[in-house]
Amino acid sequence: MPSAASSIVSFYRSSIGKKLVVAITGLGLVAFLFGHMAGNLKVYAGPDKINSYAAWLHSMPALLWAARLGLLACFFGHIVTTVLLVKQNRAARGEVGYAYNATVQASRASRTMIWSGIIILCFVIYHLMHYTMCIGNEYESASYIDAAGRHDVYKMLVDGFSWFPASAFYIVSMALLCWHLSHGFASCFQTLGLRGERSWPLIKAAGYGVAAVIFIGNCSIPISIMAGWVSY
Amino acid sequence: MNLTLKVWRQGGPNHKGKIETYPAEDIPEEASFLEMLDIVNERIITDGGEPIAFDHDCREGICGACSLTINGVPHGRESAITTCQLHMRKFRDGDTIWVEPFRARAFPVLRDLVVDRSAFDRIIEAGGYISARTGSAVDANATPVPKADADEAFEAAACIGCGACVAACKNASAMLFVSAKVKHLGNFPQGQPEAKRRVLAMVRQMDEEGFGNCTNQYECEAVCPKEITAEFIADLNRGYAKASLEETLG
Numbered sequence: 001m002p003s004a005a006s007s008i009v010s011f012y013r014s015s016i017g018k019k020l021v022v023a024i025t026g027l028g029l030v031a032f033l034f035g036h037m038a039g040n041l042k043v044y045a046g047p048d049k050i051n052s053y054a055a056w057l058h059s060m061p062a063l064l065w066a067a068r069l070g071l072l073a074c075f076f077g078h079i080v081t082t083v084l085l086v087k088q089n090r091a092a093r094g095e096v097g098y099a100y101n102a103t104v105q106a107s108r109a110s111r112t113m114i115w116s117g118i119i120i121l122c123f124v125i126y127h128l129m130h131y132t133m134c135i136g137n138e139y140e141s142a143s144y145i146d147a148a149g150r151h152d153v154y155k156m157l158v159d160g161f162s163w164f165p166a167s168a169f170y171i172v173s174m175a176l177l178c179w180h181l182s183h184g185f186a187s188c189f190q191t192l193g194l195r196g197e198r199s200w201p202l203i204k205a206a207g208y209g210v211a212a213v214i215f216i217g218n219c220s221i222p223i224s225i226m227a228g229w230v231s232y
Numbered sequence: 233m234n235l236t237l238k239v240w241r242q243g244g245p246n247h248k249g250k251i252e253t254y255p256a257e258d259i260p261e262e263a264s265f266l267e268m269l270d271i272v273n274e275r276i277i278t279d280g281g282e283p284i285a286f287d288h289d290c291r292e293g294i295c296g297a298c299s300l301t302i303n304g305v306p307h308g309r310e311s312a313i314t315t316c317q318l319h320m321r322k323f324r325d326g327d328t329i330w331v332e333p334f335r336a337r338a339f340p341v342l343r344d345l346v347v348d349r350s351a352f353d354r355i356i357e358a359g360g361y362i363s364a365r366t367g368s369a370v371d372a373n374a375t376p377v378p379k380a381d382a383d384e385a386f387e388a389a390a391c392i393g394c395g396a397c398v399a400a401c402k403n404a405s406a407m408l409f410v411s412a413k414v415k416h417l418g419n420f421p422q423g424q425p426e427a428k429r430r431v432l433a434m435v436r437q438m439d440e441e442g443f444g445n446c447t448n449q450y451e452c453e454a455v456c457p458k459e460i461t462a463e464f465i466a467d468l469n470r471g472y473a474k475a476s477l478e479e480t481l482g
Contacts, residue, residue, distance in 0.1 A: 007480035015405075015445040016435055016472045085445050089403035092444030094337035099238070099251050100330035102304025106402065106449035113447070187448040190462070193470025197463060 015088070016191075021081045023191035026184055028074035030210065033177075037217045040157075043230060047146060047154035055150040079121065086114055109183040116180040123173035130160060158225050158232055167222035174218050178211035185210050233259045233320060236328040237272065239284055242341050245348075249341065251330075254284075261321040265308065266291060266298060268320050269331075285344040291316040293457060296392030299399070300345055301332040306396035306455045314394060314457040334399035338406070338441045349395045351441040352409060356393075358437035359430035360413045362423050375421050385419035388412040390458040397452035397460075403444030408452040410438050411468035412460045418471065428475040435472050 011017040039057075042050040057064055103111070129135040138144070139156045146152040161167045185207030189195050195203055224230040235256040242249025256272050263271065266288050273283035289297035298315040302308035308318045323329065331345065339347040391412035398406050414431050417423035423430070446465055453462045 004480050007476065010436075011476045011480070013439075014435060014472070014476075015407075015439050015443075016469050017476065019445055019469065020473055085447075089405075089444040089447070092337050092404040092442055093402070094335055094404065096249070096335065096341075098301060098304055098332055098335055099240070100301075100304040100332065104305060104309075104400070104451055104454035106451050110447065110449045111402065183448070190448045190466050191446075191469050193466045193468075193473065195463065195466045200463070 015085075018081050018085050019191045021077055022085065023188040025074040025078040025081070027188050028070070029078060030181070030185065030188075032071050032074070033214050037214060040221055041217060043154060043157055043221055044224075047152070047232065048148075050154050050157075051146050051148070051150045051152060054153040058151075075124075079117070082114070082117065107183060109179050110187075113180060113183060116176045119176050120173060120180060123169065123176075126169065127173075130166065131156065155232055157221065158230060161222040161225040164226070167226055170222050171219050174215050178215040181211040181214065182208055233261055233323065233325045235259060235268075235320075235323065235326070238328060238330045239345070240332045240341075241284070241344055242333075243343065245340055245342055249344075251332075256329075259320055261319070263320045264291070264316055265300070265302070265318040265320065266316050285342075285346045287346050288316060293317045294392060296394040299334045299347065299349075299394060299396070301330075301334060301399055303330050304332075306334060306399040307394075307457055311454070312457055312459050314392075317457075334395050336395075336398045336401075336404035336443070338404065338443050339395060339398060347395075349393075351443070352393050352395060352406070354441060355406065355410060355434055355437045356413065359426065359433035360417065361426075362417055362420075363425060364422065377420060381419045385416045388416035388419070388460065388464055391416070391456075391460050392458060394457065396455045396457060398443060400451040400455040401444065401446070402449060402451065403447055405446045405452070406438050406441070406443040407446040407465045407468060408456065408460055408462065410434050411464035414468050414471060415464045427471075428478060431468065431471045431475050432479065435468070 012021065039053055040050075042053050109116070130137070131139070134140045137160070139160070140151075144152045144156055146155070161170070186200075186204045189203045221230070233256075237254040237256050238251050239254060240249055241252045254272055254276070256268060259268050259271060266286070269284060269286060276283050287297050287299050289295045291298070293314045293316060296314075298307075300307070300315045302315065302318070307313060307315050308322070310318055310322055333339075333341050333345045333347045334349075336347075338351040339349055342348050389412075391409060393409060395406075395409070397408035398404050414434060417430065418427050448462075450462045453460060
């Protein structure tokens with residue numbers, strides 16, 4: 001009987017083990033997307049609501065960091081494992097490919113997951129530098145403290161998305177993220193073995209639904225700011 | 233019919249192959265694809281050339297011997313048939329047809345269009361069996377099997393192990409094949425004693441043979457001559473996860 005540690009190692013080394021890691025971390029990232037979007041939509045409730053929400057999050061540093069570390073683990077687990085899978089898959093195809101290539105039913109989204117993923121990764125790095133680490137801007141300065149002495153997230157959002165290139169990159173990245181989800185969401189259920197003949201059409205529809213909700217919800221913010229509907 | 237064939241020619245496993253062009257003239261449209269190749273081969277032999285090597289056996293869609301990737305699709309564009317069941321009437325006069333071997337690192341080319349699919353045999357050897365007492369036959373109704381389970385197992389057992397799933401997969405994954413075998417044995421009470429060991433051993437052998445990983449694009453089920461569903465892959469994933477967990481905790 002192999003030891004528990006060697007079983008875990010051989011599980012991760014196996015094809016299905018790695019696929020399961022990608023699926024579970026993927027669902028973790030989708031859960032984060034919903035939480036993050038719900039928080040950001042508070043921008044429509046006005047400066048007080050979103051600033052107090054941000055202050056509330058920062059009032060629990062232990063919990064916030066636990067969530068951040070969990071998110072980071074999902075993020076890197078998803079990316080590193082995917083890269084390993086892609087490497088194996090390219091090797092499995094062999095040196096000589098087909099001279100005549102054809103696809104019967106694989107969706108375009110499913111065939112470009114690595115590319116949509118790489119662009120989303122670039123976006124996430126930019127997004128973190130932009131709003132979380134505030135590199136190259138003054139969002140951490142005294143002018144971003146509201147009347148109640150809290151970090152003025154509302155003003156930061158409005159100023160951040162008032163710059164057209166930032167909004168444009170955000171919208172393009174969201175489009176790619178949803179393109180990624182249109183294949184990825186249902187794929188998670190397939191990989192976890194949670195599909196049946198009757199539930200499969202519903203799971204696929206839910207995947208498109210999740211992608212659409214994330215896209216519309218998130219993109220509405222830069223669009224509203226650019227249009228001047230959200231301002232200070 | 234008059235056609236042009238673009239065929240992969242390769243002298244042996246370590247030879248460098250290339251696509252060569254052959255005319256296929258006066259082909260009766262009622263000929264099967266393999267019969268068309270027979271006609272072309274006879275002419276090549278008459279002209280003193282080496283005939284195109286390809287796999288075939290029963291020529292009625294049940295043995296899994298014939299292969300060929302035709303215009304980029306294993307067994308051709310028609311659904312739910314093998315190459316031997318594909319007829320020339322499905323092509324148009326004047327067509328150019330690309331004929332290539334089933335490509336995958338785990339299926340090395342032996343010669344021309346013939347590939348070595350013994351990796352599948354080794355996966356079966358790893359766990360694709362049940363332990364049954366031999367000798368006098370057990371009464372047929374001694375072990376009750378629910379009808380729905382038997383039907384599903386039968387659908388999985390329809391897999392002829394031709395390898396089209398691997399050839400069509402962008403990642404050369406053998407998961408449709410493995411899932412069908414695991415399903416067909418695991419759905420019966422008789423397959424239970426080895427169920428956990430079977431799924432672990434077959435997946436490990438599959439990985440060892442150098443097949444890729446399923447990315448849920450379902451090209452495999454689209455080309456499968458026996459219409460094996462990718463739903464079985466979901467069952468395989470779940471079964472493997474469960475068996476791995478039990479092994480870890482066990």
